[in-house]
Amino acid sequence: MKKKNKLISFLAPVVSFLLIFSLWEIACTVNEVPTWFLPKPTEIFRSMVVDFPEFWPHILVTFEVVLMGFLIAIPVGLLLASLVTSFPLVNAALSPYITFLVTTPLISLIPLLMLMMGFGLNMRITTVVIQSFAVINMNACTGFNNVPTIRRELMQSMGADPIKTYLKMTLPSAASDIFTGVRLAAIFATTTCISVEYNAGNTGLGSQIIKYSQYLKTTQSFACIFYVTIIGLIMYGLISFAQKKIISWKE
Amino acid sequence: MQEPKIKFDHVTKVFQTRSQSILAVKDYSMEIAAGEFVSILGPSGCGKSTLIRMLDGIIDTTEGDIFIDGQKVNYAKKKMPQSILRKMGFIFQQPNMLPWFTVRENIALPLRVFDLKGPEWEKRVDELLELVGLTEYAKAYPAEISGGMLQRAGVIRAMVHDPEILLMDEPFGALDELTREQMNMELLDIWTRTKKTIIFITHNIEEAVLLSSRVYVMGTHPGRLVEIVDLDLPRPRTLSMITQPKFIQYREKLEGCIGEIDLSKIK
Numbered sequence: 001m002k003k004k005n006k007l008i009s010f011l012a013p014v015v016s017f018l019l020i021f022s023l024w025e026i027a028c029t030v031n032e033v034p035t036w037f038l039p040k041p042t043e044i045f046r047s048m049v050v051d052f053p054e055f056w057p058h059i060l061v062t063f064e065v066v067l068m069g070f071l072i073a074i075p076v077g078l079l080l081a082s083l084v085t086s087f088p089l090v091n092a093a094l095s096p097y098i099t100f101l102v103t104t105p106l107i108s109l110i111p112l113l114m115l116m117m118g119f120g121l122n123m124r125i126t127t128v129v130i131q132s133f134a135v136i137n138m139n140a141c142t143g144f145n146n147v148p149t150i151r152r153e154l155m156q157s158m159g160a161d162p163i164k165t166y167l168k169m170t171l172p173s174a175a176s177d178i179f180t181g182v183r184l185a186a187i188f189a190t191t192t193c194i195s196v197e198y199n200a201g202n203t204g205l206g207s208q209i210i211k212y213s214q215y216l217k218t219t220q221s222f223a224c225i226f227y228v229t230i231i232g233l234i235m236y237g238l239i240s241f242a243q244k245k246i247i248s249w250k251e
Numbered sequence: 252m253q254e255p256k257i258k259f260d261h262v263t264k265v266f267q268t269r270s271q272s273i274l275a276v277k278d279y280s281m282e283i284a285a286g287e288f289v290s291i292l293g294p295s296g297c298g299k300s301t302l303i304r305m306l307d308g309i310i311d312t313t314e315g316d317i318f319i320d321g322q323k324v325n326y327a328k329k330k331m332p333q334s335i336l337r338k339m340g341f342i343f344q345q346p347n348m349l350p351w352f353t354v355r356e357n358i359a360l361p362l363r364v365f366d367l368k369g370p371e372w373e374k375r376v377d378e379l380l381e382l383v384g385l386t387e388y389a390k391a392y393p394a395e396i397s398g399g400m401l402q403r404a405g406v407i408r409a410m411v412h413d414p415e416i417l418l419m420d421e422p423f424g425a426l427d428e429l430t431r432e433q434m435n436m437e438l439l440d441i442w443t444r445t446k447k448t449i450i451f452i453t454h455n456i457e458e459a460v461l462l463s464s465r466v467y468v469m470g471t472h473p474g475r476l477v478e479i480v481d482l483d484l485p486r487p488r489t490l491s492m493i494t495q496p497k498f499i500q501y502r503e504k505l506e507g508c509i510g511e512i513d514l515s516k517i518k
Contacts, residue, residue: 150343150345150347151347151349153304153309153341153343154341154343154347154349155364156307156308156309157307157308157309157336157339157341158333158336158360158361158364158365159308159330159331159332159333159336159364159365160364164363164364168349168360168363168364169349172349172351175351247351248351249350249351249392249394250350250392250394251350251394
């Protein structure tokens with residue numbers, strides 16, 4: 001019974017995937033949609049394979065920026081949340097700026113950052129960090145603030161020092177909220193990275209999507225979009241894997 | 252007279268909220284000798300939980316002093332040192348296990364926090380697990396065992412660092428009646444064997460009479476001591492005593508102290 005369920009849950013998305021792309025393929029063929037307007041899925045997949053050598057360096061650049069920015073954002077967001085929730089003074093001093101960073105559309109900062117840091121990887125990674133650490137920080141703050149009083153009292157009744165309290169009680173209590181933030185940050189990181197590449201430089205998948213669109217090479221443009229999706233999926237998979245490894249308990 | 256183990260000397264606690272100050276406990280005094288089992292009985296909101304939280308350094312006092320073994324232990328806005336906290340074990344109303352640790356790790360938590368290392372302490376954990384029948388669940392996670400087992404784990408966690416005093420905040424209030432009776436008997440058994448000083452907080456009159464040697468009755472608005480009732484019932488206590496005339500007499504006396512408050516409506 002269990003095996004059957006597993007099989008179904010594996011097959012269902014595969015079947016629906018095939019169905020959607022078949023419909024797309026048929027619709028394009030029957031209606032004779034021009035390739036520059038909407039290419040057929042088979043053409044896109046073909047391009048993903050055939051033009052792969054051309055895409056590969058850009059895939060690498062995008063993936064590197066997303067991953068690096070994301071990996072820097074996690075400790076930054078977590079550290080800041082820990083400080084903000086532990087020290088009211090730090091909270092009062094920093095919270096306006098964090099709100100400022102969250103509410104400012106980052107796209108408006110890109111020209112400024114370009115001016116200061118150029119088109120290179122540093123500027124891109126910085127942008128990704130700025131955009132994604134804030135959601136980690138906000139969710140981690142929620143987690144830290146929602147630690148049940150009775151758990152705090154347990155640690156207080158033993159006179160636990162701040163570090164032991166943090167490591168043994170506060171951090172694991174907030175873990176699932178932190179992961180919510182990390183998941184959102186991964187999405188923010190990918191979105192931001194592509195936005196930056198649209199605007200700056202001629203490397204990265206974002207820049208290629210723009211380039212191919214301008215030449216009406218819609219098939220290649222779509223192939224790049226699919227590679228962006230794959231990067232997103234890889235990030236999602238990595239986070240799910242980490243979450244399963246780290247949060248092994250039930251509340 | 253022998254020095255009391257625990258002494259509350261005119262303790263008052265005022266909670267300051269943004270809009271008002273709430274008098275939670277007013278001018279509370281009591282003396283408890285070493286090895287005594289006393290109950291603090293009262294309805295919700297009478298400050299009984301506040302009392303033992305002040306004793307265990309979780310919240311500070313507003314006025315008055317608390318002494319353990321003649322030593323003043325409360326200082327405003329200052330943490331109670333671990334040397335004093337080590338003398339006490341706190342048992343919460345909920346099991347309050349940390350779900351990311353196994354049952355054994357949870358029970359050993361006070362050893363890690365108080366920095367008690369060595370094989371004798373590890374052996375103590377195993378003995379306590381054995382005492383309450385949790386040995387085979389030592390490696391289980393809290394989510395995997397029953398409420399009664401979890402509360403037993405809570406009791407032995409409070410005992411693992413070998414405290415002299417156990418503070419119990421309505422410890423079995425969340426359990427069903429049958430498990431609760433069984434746990435009360437197990438607790439009496441533990442107390443008889445270890446001779447710890449126990450302060451037992453409850454809103455259940457029968458439980459208070461069954462377990463303790465003396466009951467401090469508290470009233471509300473403000474939380475204060477209303478009456479002290481000494482219980483002259485033989486030990487060891489058994490569940491069959493509940494129907495004896497003397498037991499019923501004490502029960503009615505305590506009901507009278509608490510007054511018109513309908514206890515059935517108080518959770």
